Amino acid sequence: APSSGGSSSEGGAEEGSASNKYAFVFKNTGNPYGEKMMDGFKSAVEELGGEVILRSPDQPTAEGQIQIIEQLITQKVAAIAIAGNDQDALEPVLKKAMDQGIKVLSVDSAVNANSRHIHVNQANPERIGRIQIEAVSEMISGEGQIAILSATSQATNQNLWIEWMKKELEKPEYSKIELVKVAYGDDLRDKSVSETEALLKSYPDLKAIIAPTTVGIAAAGKVLTDKGLQGKVKLTGLGLPSEMASYIESGVSPWMYLWNPIDVGKVAGYTAHALVEGSIKGEVGDTFEAGDQGSQEVVEDGEGTQIMLGDPFKFDADNIAEWKDVY
Amino acid sequence: MEQRTSLDQQGYIHRDLLDKKDFSLKRFFLQWEWMLVIILFAVMIINSNLSPYFLNYASLRDGTMIFLDKAFIVFPMAMIMILRDIDISVGSTVALSSVVMATMYNSLGVPMELAVVICLAVGALCGFINGLLIVKFKELSAVIVTLGTMILYRGIAYVILEDQSSGTFPEWFGFFGWGYVFGIPFILILFIIMAILFGILLHKTTFGRQIFAMGKNPTASRFSGVKVDRMKMIVFTLAGLMAGLTALFLASRMGSTRPNVANMYELDVIAMAALGGISTAGGKGKIIGTVIAVFIIGYLQYGLGLINIPAQTLLIVVGALLILAVAVPKIKLPSFMKRK
Amino acid sequence: MPENVIQDSTSIQPHAEKTSKLANIYKFRELGLLAFIIILSIAVQLRNSSFLSGENINDMITNTAILSILALGMMLVLVTRGIDLSIGSTIALSGMVAAQTVSTYQSLHPILVILLGIVIGMVCGAINGVLIAKIGLLPIIATLAMMNIFRGITFKISGGEWISSYQMPESFVSIATGTTFGINNLIVIAIVIYLLFFYIINHTRTGRQIYAVGSNPDSAKVSGIKEGRILLLVYAIMGGFAGLSGVLWVSKFASAQGDTASGYELTVIAACILGGVSIAGGSGKISGIILGSILLGILNNALPLLNVSPFWQTGIQGLIILVAVIINTLVKRGVDRNNLMRRKI
Amino acid sequence: MSDYVLELKGITKEFPGVKALDNVHFKLKAGEIHALMGENGAGKSTFIKVITGVHAPNEGDMFLNGEKVQFTNPKDAQKKGIAAIYQHVTNYPDLSVTENIFMGHEKIQKGTKRLLWKEMHKEARAFLQDLGSSIDPKSEMGSLSVAQQQIVEIAKAISTNAKIIIMDEPTAALTARESEELYKITERLRDQGASIIFISHRFEDMYRLASRVTVFRDSKYIGSWGVNEITNDQLIVAMVGREITQVYPTKKNKISEKLLEVRNLGKMGYYADISFTLHKGEILGLTGLVGAGRTEVCQSLFGITSYDRGEVYLKGQQISVKNPKSAMNLGIGYLPEDRQLQGLVLDWGIGRNITLPALKDLSSKGWLNEKKESTLAKKLAEKVHVKATSIFDLVSSLSGGNQQKVAVAKLLTADLDIIILDEPTKGVDVGAKSAIYEIINDLAAQGYGIIMISSEMPEILGMSDRIVVMREGRITKVLDKKDATQEVILEAAMSEGKEKEVG
Numbered sequence A: 001a002p003s004s005g006g007s008s009s010e011g012g013a014e015e016g017s018a019s020n021k022y023a024f025v026f027k028n029t030g031n032p033y034g035e036k037m038m039d040g041f042k043s044a045v046e047e048l049g050g051e052v053i054l055r056s057p058d059q060p061t062a063e064g065q066i067q068i069i070e071q072l073i074t075q076k077v078a079a080i081a082i083a084g085n086d087q088d089a090l091e092p093v094l095k096k097a098m099d100q101g102i103k104v105l106s107v108d109s110a111v112n113a114n115s116r117h118i119h120v121n122q123a124n125p126e127r128i129g130r131i132q133i134e135a136v137s138e139m140i141s142g143e144g145q146i147a148i149l150s151a152t153s154q155a156t157n158q159n160l161w162i163e164w165m166k167k168e169l170e171k172p173e174y175s176k177i178e179l180v181k182v183a184y185g186d187d188l189r190d191k192s193v194s195e196t197e198a199l200l201k202s203y204p205d206l207k208a209i210i211a212p213t214t215v216g217i218a219a220a221g222k223v224l225t226d227k228g229l230q231g232k233v234k235l236t237g238l239g240l241p242s243e244m245a246s247y248i249e250s251g252v253s254p255w256m257y258l259w260n261p262i263d264v265g266k267v268a269g270y271t272a273h274a275l276v277e278g279s280i281k282g283e284v285g286d287t288f289e290a291g292d293q294g295s296q297e298v299v300e301d302g303e304g305t306q307i308m309l310g311d312p313f314k315f316d317a318d319n320i321a322e323w324k325d326v327y
Numbered sequence B: 001m002e003q004r005t006s007l008d009q010q011g012y013i014h015r016d017l018l019d020k021k022d023f024s025l026k027r028f029f030l031q032w033e034w035m036l037v038i039i040l041f042a043v044m045i046i047n048s049n050l051s052p053y054f055l056n057y058a059s060l061r062d063g064t065m066i067f068l069d070k071a072f073i074v075f076p077m078a079m080i081m082i083l084r085d086i087d088i089s090v091g092s093t094v095a096l097s098s099v100v101m102a103t104m105y106n107s108l109g110v111p112m113e114l115a116v117v118i119c120l121a122v123g124a125l126c127g128f129i130n131g132l133l134i135v136k137f138k139e140l141s142a143v144i145v146t147l148g149t150m151i152l153y154r155g156i157a158y159v160i161l162e163d164q165s166s167g168t169f170p171e172w173f174g175f176f177g178w179g180y181v182f183g184i185p186f187i188l189i190l191f192i193i194m195a196i197l198f199g200i201l202l203h204k205t206t207f208g209r210q211i212f213a214m215g216k217n218p219t220a221s222r223f224s225g226v227k228v229d230r231m232k233m234i235v236f237t238l239a240g241l242m243a244g245l246t247a248l249f250l251a252s253r254m255g256s257t258r259p260n261v262a263n264m265y266e267l268d269v270i271a272m273a274a275l276g277g278i279s280t281a282g283g284k285g286k287i288i289g290t291v292i293a294v295f296i297i298g299y300l301q302y303g304l305g306l307i308n309i310p311a312q313t314l315l316i317v318v319g320a321l322l323i324l325a326v327a328v329p330k331i332k333l334p335s336f337m338k339r340k
Numbered sequence C: 001m002p003e004n005v006i007q008d009s010t011s012i013q014p015h016a017e018k019t020s021k022l023a024n025i026y027k028f029r030e031l032g033l034l035a036f037i038i039i040l041s042i043a044v045q046l047r048n049s050s051f052l053s054g055e056n057i058n059d060m061i062t063n064t065a066i067l068s069i070l071a072l073g074m075m076l077v078l079v080t081r082g083i084d085l086s087i088g089s090t091i092a093l094s095g096m097v098a099a100q101t102v103s104t105y106q107s108l109h110p111i112l113v114i115l116l117g118i119v120i121g122m123v124c125g126a127i128n129g130v131l132i133a134k135i136g137l138l139p140i141i142a143t144l145a146m147m148n149i150f151r152g153i154t155f156k157i158s159g160g161e162w163i164s165s166y167q168m169p170e171s172f173v174s175i176a177t178g179t180t181f182g183i184n185n186l187i188v189i190a191i192v193i194y195l196l197f198f199y200i201i202n203h204t205r206t207g208r209q210i211y212a213v214g215s216n217p218d219s220a221k222v223s224g225i226k227e228g229r230i231l232l233l234v235y236a237i238m239g240g241f242a243g244l245s246g247v248l249w250v251s252k253f254a255s256a257q258g259d260t261a262s263g264y265e266l267t268v269i270a271a272c273i274l275g276g277v278s279i280a281g282g283s284g285k286i287s288g289i290i291l292g293s294i295l296l297g298i299l300n301n302a303l304p305l306l307n308v309s310p311f312w313q314t315g316i317q318g319l320i321i322l323v324a325v326i327i328n329t330l331v332k333r334g335v336d337r338n339n340l341m342r343r344k345i
Numbered sequence D: 001m002s003d004y005v006l007e008l009k010g011i012t013k014e015f016p017g018v019k020a021l022d023n024v025h026f027k028l029k030a031g032e033i034h035a036l037m038g039e040n041g042a043g044k045s046t047f048i049k050v051i052t053g054v055h056a057p058n059e060g061d062m063f064l065n066g067e068k069v070q071f072t073n074p075k076d077a078q079k080k081g082i083a084a085i086y087q088h089v090t091n092y093p094d095l096s097v098t099e100n101i102f103m104g105h106e107k108i109q110k111g112t113k114r115l116l117w118k119e120m121h122k123e124a125r126a127f128l129q130d131l132g133s134s135i136d137p138k139s140e141m142g143s144l145s146v147a148q149q150q151i152v153e154i155a156k157a158i159s160t161n162a163k164i165i166i167m168d169e170p171t172a173a174l175t176a177r178e179s180e181e182l183y184k185i186t187e188r189l190r191d192q193g194a195s196i197i198f199i200s201h202r203f204e205d206m207y208r209l210a211s212r213v214t215v216f217r218d219s220k221y222i223g224s225w226g227v228n229e230i231t232n233d234q235l236i237v238a239m240v241g242r243e244i245t246q247v248y249p250t251k252k253n254k255i256s257e258k259l260l261e262v263r264n265l266g267k268m269g270y271y272a273d274i275s276f277t278l279h280k281g282e283i284l285g286l287t288g289l290v291g292a293g294r295t296e297v298c299q300s301l302f303g304i305t306s307y308d309r310g311e312v313y314l315k316g317q318q319i320s321v322k323n324p325k326s327a328m329n330l331g332i333g334y335l336p337e338d339r340q341l342q343g344l345v346l347d348w349g350i351g352r353n354i355t356l357p358a359l360k361d362l363s364s365k366g367w368l369n370e371k372k373e374s375t376l377a378k379k380l381a382e383k384v385h386v387k388a389t390s391i392f393d394l395v396s397s398l399s400g401g402n403q404q405k406v407a408v409a410k411l412l413t414a415d416l417d418i419i420i421l422d423e424p425t426k427g428v429d430v431g432a433k434s435a436i437y438e439i440i441n442d443l444a445a446q447g448y449g450i451i452m453i454s455s456e457m458p459e460i461l462g463m464s465d466r467i468v469v470m471r472e473g474r475i476t477k478v479l480d481k482k483d484a485t486q487e488v489i490l491e492a493a494m495s496e497g498k499e500k501e502v503g
Ligand SMILES: Nc1ncnc2c1ncn2[C@@H]1O[C@H](COP(=O)(O)OP(=O)(O)OP(=O)(O)O)[C@@H](O)[C@H]1O
Pocket: C001, C002, C003, D142, D143, D144, D145, D146, D269, D270, D288, D289, D290, D291, D292, D293, D294, D295, D296, D297, D337, D455, D472, D473
């Protein structure tokens, strides 16, 4: 679609690659998780001698990201790494960027395969999904009702993770675990609190909550703490160590998972550089050295390709203290 | 100015009333719109000094494309504000009409041409419902009604698409958001056409005159035979229709849509109209002012974006500009700068 | 029946009594809303019996406390024919500053933190007030611009970081979770504020002057009321409430972010509108905004309890808000009509 | 101590572009009722506002009991015992009667600063009862009728213990009977020692009450006289600057065929069983007490409000009027009672106001022809003798009488058969009044059927061909000009008829 009408591809496909500017576009501003990822990206690119542009819209919308990408195209950056607010909505503008020779990669939240050269996946969604169920099962000794508190968003991989959780639950060893409800807190504090309270009231026998979203898990941790349910209802999921530190220390959430956004950002930086240098094309089987992140290989991801980082990292009472100040 | 007076047969002092205004250069240049032109120039000059990428044809052209979608709603919003009302449901209307269009095409197999028409129709319908409620329940103000429908329309969009996005439109549909005609963005051409149409509608027709009359004094307008209810419904329907148009451009630009697009657009639109000199106290304003205001805000954001100013600074700058632009004339030139 | 004004009082007495009784019913303008809330509660209770349990009611009121404080401030603003769109940003700003402060000075007394939040909010509100009262900007424009500015400042001072619960001392978090006389502090704070403002609004000169300015700004001038000062005061109060709410919000959720309470102003305005506060100024009652806040509180609480699909919740909320204001209007019309029917011609 | 409680010397007040007062003098003796008269726009109201400190004068001095004073805001004046009832409503429609009375000087408990509601309600009730009214002090101001609101305003003035009370056209909205009550109250206030300045366009008011009269014209002081020292004609000359030989012009109209017939019109709670006819060239006077329902009936005929019973026939054809536009298309025009609120767009020019109802005729396919518009506006504005320099002069800058002329000119744009005039001379000075009568007569002579609502007896008697009297929503009498006398009309307007429940 972007090429309809004609003259949009001037500026030249080759000219863009002469630039040394690497841009990172996160979902929205004022998000420490994003800030850390951008820090990682910055350190990697600067180490490689590139110039870094860090941008995010004030609201987590695709519209805002489109405007930023247009501005980046005008500035003729070499590469754009983006944590997409929408799978599909960025396709036209990212295609336009790629038409002008800009290398595009998505990080953390993927954009669809047409609108990127490659995706840097922070962790394997299948592993994320399965590991949550394994954890919960261990926490409640394989028996009882559980619920999921999600956000409601297309940008994140929530739904994919939940699907993997459901698949994992089909295994016979979890036959005594019953998933009673998937609730949505919209990544809003107040709504997540109401939803958690409703879960507790509607299912008095609830044994555990899985919240694979940073806002949701913190809100749920707060509700469980306030209601004095620690030990009675277990909590796990994906959360920021800083946000979850007090609940992990108090035992409301025995442990939870996340990856290191700094490392994700770094890998994104090395990948962007490799794309711009032409040392990889974003095709399956390409390999390159990602500095202190070691050697990375491009693998398949549906219709596109991706770089897959390892398992999510487990945060528990033993290690939370050293992470809570980091991010 | 000579004063021709005479006594008529009953002995009244009979004065010949002047029916032509003499052209006053001072009055002409003391219009608010000149102030906006100056601001616009200032923005352009500052931008081109800040960024080497700003001042060239391709940059201005593509920069213009990306801020114009919601600008279509500014025109009817100006009319609504002249009527002393406000419509805060337009963002939700954009979302709902684009979602209906996408669903029609993707899930129900409706041809895209028809879906486009439906998109506009849904927008107009949303506006019409606002108008109807406002007219039928006069005790409720437009803020109340549109606050309700704002939540409702977005809610319906969620019911339809849930948390999915719906996309993959035909190739030609991309033309709305990305197409050029003779090297000029299609959206810009349409925007200028709409500006002219709305300008004529508001300033040169009986319809526009009646809008201003209603803004100044709705009761007297009613007593003078203005069909105030019908006028209101038309204006709100127009707002819905323009929201539908915005939905087309937005969906085209994103190649897809989902229920949470165009969030808080109403506030951006109101800010543009206010900067353009439309007073929410009613009865005042010019379309040309809103057009300039759209470009001021658009280029300001674009230009600062080109030097990669963080979003939070941009918020502050735009807010401060709005305050300064409306406050400065009040502080310095209280009696002249009154728009009349 | 037309009252011939100057009449010997004996002949008019019985008639006057009759109308004043009717007027009393009419005076409770939120009759329709109250009925609506009762019916809604019964309906929800039938579907989920835990709705009217003590614990749930407690949760519901706790969650509504902040909203109701803000609605009180917004009512005063609306009464003066104004509006304040900046409160969401003010909440975020005060919450962020308060959280940063306690994370640095862990031993700071909670009361001081609350005061700090109130002061920040009042400064924000006073800026709005000066723009509106002294410079003469329209409230909607001034507060729309300040909404952006306050939000921008919040992001700036936070530097993109959040303040999380582990950085907050127990004393701070317990502002929102602790209890006084067995009642949650948030509820206690809301009740204290309501009692205080019930008194100020109804029993002090300043309180009545707020209504006078909204009811007829021109006559207020003629009566020697300093309109500018009243407006300044009202926006400062609104700001103060927003600042207080910011502290309470952050304490309640034990987390402070740059985008806290984004868009919350509309919820607050919705509560006022539901409660029958007129956008045209001059009228608005405390009983009304309590009902308005409660209705929103019920919606937020009941929809999840009823297992309503999350995708339907927004739509249902919008529909109920519309239906509630329309029913309230129709009931008022009915009362008016009834008054007319009884008039003798 | 001076002879005068209040004395103003050389007061000048300028508004941007208008000199509202030009070197004006005024002296008020203790215990007198002093009438202040003058054409619309002469500056009377502005003068009052200077006295009460609402406006600061550009020049001039003010003495209170011989002592020079300067008020910077209305509260200062209030403290010195000056109270005013302003011409335009200055009350708080959303607040209670008690609050309206005590606004600005509330009773407050020392220390706690608590408002003493009980005392205030009690006192308010006492004030109102003193004035012979049984208005409930707790009721909302906005729910009262205009006359009741006037009483509250008076109670407010009394409540401040004012020594000087100023009333700016208090009788404009009152009928003869209500005015009489007001006279009594005013006299009682005087007897209790207050000095009163009374502004009115009605000569009856002045003769009935005042002992002295001061006249302003075109912002200037013309003179002060004892009421008995000056003849009516001299007074008119002082006010208008020329002689007005005859207030009610000789009639030239011919009454011919029936234009309008109203049969059993009714609207629940407002009026019932309204039947009358109107002929071509006829002036039909419609009178009654304020609140008798005259306005409602006429507004129903004009499509502003609906009626729920009865039929209306125009030239023998039954019609139904949906909205004002359709009324105008059918040939019915209406001059509203409240010209500022319902009649005019105040901050628009004269021309735009006049053409507002006729935009359709001035445009082709919706496109406005501004040249045609100016021509028409000029023609009509001149036809009704609007006093202004150009058709772009803002209506808000015109005096009441001239505003009314603009409102009348609006009616002349449409092709009408029937013109309904609702209190066409309310608050209009003698000069403008006779001009408006002239216009009305001209219209009748041209064959318009005219319904004129009026509460002023002389006007009704002087102008009408037939008179319809309403009382409490019903027609109590229809009189021919020759049978009409003040007594008959008053009796029909006030006597107790049998009442029926409507609904
Ligand atoms: N403020 C009010 N509150 C309640 N009823 C009112 C009020 N004003 C008028 N009414 C009633 O409305 C009905 C019609 O009033 P309307 O104004 O039409 O009478 P009117 O004869 O035209 O009086 P006016 O001389 O003031 O124009 C009357 O029965 C009157 O009692």
